[in-house]
Amino acid sequence: MSQKKPEKLIDENDVRLDGRKLNEIRPTKIEVGILANADGSAYIEQGKNKILAAVYGPREVHPKHLALPDRAVLRCRYHMAPFSVEERKSPAPSRRELELSKVIRECLEPSIFTEYFPRTSIDLFIEVLQADGGTRCAGITVASVALADAGIPMRDLVSACAAGKVEGRLVVDLTDVEDKGGEADMPLAYMPNANAITLLQMDGMLTSEEFEQAVNLAVEGSKQVGQIQKEALRAKYVVSKEAEAEKEEAEEGEQ
């Protein structure tokens, strides 16, 4: 199976290959609490991206010498499954994955009250099951939900969304073909309550004006992602409420 590079990524009506508008994020679905063993977990599908995140902790740190006396250590592993991409990826962590693990950790840590759990570790695992561009952003989004699901006290949810430049146009949430065929890709993670950018990377070419517009686009995209995160977390509890109502109704019916 090989993908051919299409001739045009954006048509004359500003519609992208997958039918999206320039400032439209991919259809995104998040499920909360899907892994039985983890203290917190979540699953995201954003376009063709399929990513799992699990949180263990706060728990005892191993090896012990890594423990911090005044706060928890956050440890993060971003990893791609060998079958997640076109050509099989070796399961050994690549340099890219090591760098992403670092920037993801640094972007989530400001959101967590690590000082509440001294001498412990919070271990976060992100597994990319299928990748189609923007996996670090989707990974951050789903990881933040998993942390919330684990009941870890947080200042805010971290939502991530990339913006970039494709065929001279600024767009959000680039797919793999758009990233490879485009001129720039800029992943960004954002905490809306503090108006804080906690991750910002870019490769490609942007003028300062384009850069400002791209940041604003990515922040807007992140806010949309944030709504989906909140709904997903709420859904976990709302569903149980509805189920309860149904149960009550059923009981009333019996009487």
Add this chain to the structure above:
Amino acid sequence: MTSIMVSRVKQKRIAQLISRGKRLDGRELTDYRDVQVETGLIERAEGSARVRLGKTEVLVGVKFEMGEPFPDTPNEGVLTVNAELVPLASPTFEPGPPDENSIELARVVDRGIRESKAIATEELVIEPGKKVFVVFVDVYVLNYDGNLIDASCLAALAALLNTKMFNYEVKEGEVKIKPGYKPLPIRNYPVAVTFAKFNDKLVVDPWLEEEQVMDARLTMTLEKDGKICAIQKGGYGYFTPDQVFEASKIAKQKAEEQRKLVVKE
């Protein structure tokens, strides 16, 4: 990397001074430390440069090898950037395979060179799809006193500009080296500018002790026409959108100043 101990008193002093727009070492917030660039110190390497940024010292060597191109770019040579945090450079550096800090450093340097298309890689092809030159840029940190990224990017650029390619001809698929050299074809000059954030203040070129106190770090790499070609945020804090915009404006001006230290036109 375990951190360098900075006493609480000094940490406070550094932060207090910066909040008033001053710095412990007397610099303005947007001043770089003194920069010294030397090139061609390693004769065995095809190109080399040493950059001293205050007490931070980085040596970059460039070597060539013949190899295969990537399948998706059959008509381009290959660029490989590696960084070593050599144990002699700091009490906090340990021998062993590259850790995440050295990988991040290498990848940020790589991104600047690659995305600005600094090397004319299409001129490094010997036989399309089969044989190309692989350019190895090895960043060697000799003394660590903060802001490795800017020092390494500058040293890498200086080393690439210093790099000579041997002349060669291809006879029946065999590469024959001919006498004489020509410079490596360089088209663009990416320069990184790194900021440290202290609350509402941005500081250019943080030194080691400032790095220990800062909230977060932001690197912007600018190419010769002032376009941004790479960005990397690091550290556990955050930036507001306005701070990021402010950084891009300062970076543009600072990159131009720094570039002049290496690129003589």
